[in-house]
Amino acid sequence: MTKNNQSNDTSRFRSGFVAIVGAPNVGKSTLLNRMLGEKISITSKKPQTTRNRILGVFHRPSAQLIFMDTPGVHEASNPLNIRIVETALSAMGDADIILILLDVARPDPVSEGLMVSKLKQGKRPVILALNKIDLVNKDDLLEIIDRWAQVYPFEEIVPISATEGTQVNNLIEAMEKYLPAGPPYFPRDTLTDMPERFIAAEMIREKIFRLTGEEIPYSTAVTIDFFKEEKAGAFIKIHATIHMERDSQKGIIIGKRGAKLKQIGKASREAIERFFGAKVFLRLFVRVQKNWSRDTKALRKLGY
Numbered sequence: 001m002t003k004n005n006q007s008n009d010t011s012r013f014r015s016g017f018v019a020i021v022g023a024p025n026v027g028k029s030t031l032l033n034r035m036l037g038e039k040i041s042i043t044s045k046k047p048q049t050t051r052n053r054i055l056g057v058f059h060r061p062s063a064q065l066i067f068m069d070t071p072g073v074h075e076a077s078n079p080l081n082i083r084i085v086e087t088a089l090s091a092m093g094d095a096d097i098i099l100i101l102l103d104v105a106r107p108d109p110v111s112e113g114l115m116v117s118k119l120k121q122g123k124r125p126v127i128l129a130l131n132k133i134d135l136v137n138k139d140d141l142l143e144i145i146d147r148w149a150q151v152y153p154f155e156e157i158v159p160i161s162a163t164e165g166t167q168v169n170n171l172i173e174a175m176e177k178y179l180p181a182g183p184p185y186f187p188r189d190t191l192t193d194m195p196e197r198f199i200a201a202e203m204i205r206e207k208i209f210r211l212t213g214e215e216i217p218y219s220t221a222v223t224i225d226f227f228k229e230e231k232a233g234a235f236i237k238i239h240a241t242i243h244m245e246r247d248s249q250k251g252i253i254i255g256k257r258g259a260k261l262k263q264i265g266k267a268s269r270e271a272i273e274r275f276f277g278a279k280v281f282l283r284l285f286v287r288v289q290k291n292w293s294r295d296t297k298a299l300r301k302l303g304y
């Protein structure tokens with residue numbers, strides 16, 4: 001990636017990459033969306049929602065912070081999860097600053113241990129954000145801060161609530177201080193580098209995470225077969241395929257007389273319309289790609 005030098009006063013400007021890393025479900029994607037003020041990364045109550053590195057650019061008068069939302073770090077066993085944990089850990093290697101996010105209400109010693117062991121191999125500034133403080137009382141919080149201060153010499157420890165927005169500005173300011181000096185990487189109007197097709201596929205995946213249960217979300221991948229803006233952006237025509245691992249899952253996602261698929265389609269279409277600010281015509285297809293999550297070739301084809 002090349003730096004662009006279009007900014008006139010770059011002498012005091014700071015810019016760099018921040019990897020947002022943490023165990024599954026701690027609120028990394030929620031925090032990214034909150035900081036950007038735009039929903040670009042999908043979220044759900046279920047762990048392992050995010051599977052790719054999601055880039056979001058945050059512009060300040062004096063700095064540009066390029067956030068990388070990552071999949072939750074955990075002890076992975078199947079090929080899909082091994083792949084997504086690699087994605088998260090490699091983002092740590094590419095970052096100027098590492099932002100570790102924890103859920104104060106739900107400690108996860110295994111994942112936390114994994115991340116801290118990785119930190120000890122690097123020399124980058126590391127900031128710790130303790131998320132979901134709306135769920136614990138103040139006294140417990142002080143104890144948690146104390147405990148973490150002894151685990152690793154974090155540059156800063158900032159308690160936040162991503163859903164309520166509490167202390168999120170303080171966190172941004174803390175990160176800005178540790179950014180390297182340099183001109184912005186992206187023009188001022190850039191929000192993300194993700195292709196429109198990818199964003200549309202993710203929105204569909206989010207609705208499946210939210211509207212189905214058990215193993216269904218984890219057996220789902222979504223690809224876009226057709227994406228075209230019609231009438232100068234007035235409406236977008238999208239064909240997407242939902243890939244399931246087994247025939248029985250295909251039945252579940254379609255539902256009785258197609259009811260489930262209809263519900264997923266409607267919710268997805270509305271989310272895509274909100275994001276692109278255009279009317280959307282969405283057609284969903286369901287197909288079975290046997291055991292795709294355990295097949296490295298299939299994983300690559302499906303974007304992992």
Ligand SMILES: Nc1nc2c(ncn2[C@@H]2O[C@H](COP(=O)(O)OP(=O)(O)OP(=O)(O)O)[C@@H](O)[C@H]2O)c(=O)[nH]1
Pocket residue numbers: 022023024025026027028029030031042043044045046047048049050051070071072073131132133134135160161162163164
């Ligand atoms: N109460 C509370 N809930 C939160 C907060 N931040 C996030 N959540 C909830 O936590 C759940 C997980 O949020 P995500 O943003 O999807 O978490 P994630 O870390 O990106 O998860 P993965 O992508 O699976 O690793 C969602 O239900 C969020 O609404 C917070 O500050 N307080």
Ligand SMILES: [Mg+2]
Pocket residue numbers: 028029030042043049050070071072
């Ligand atoms: Mg996420």
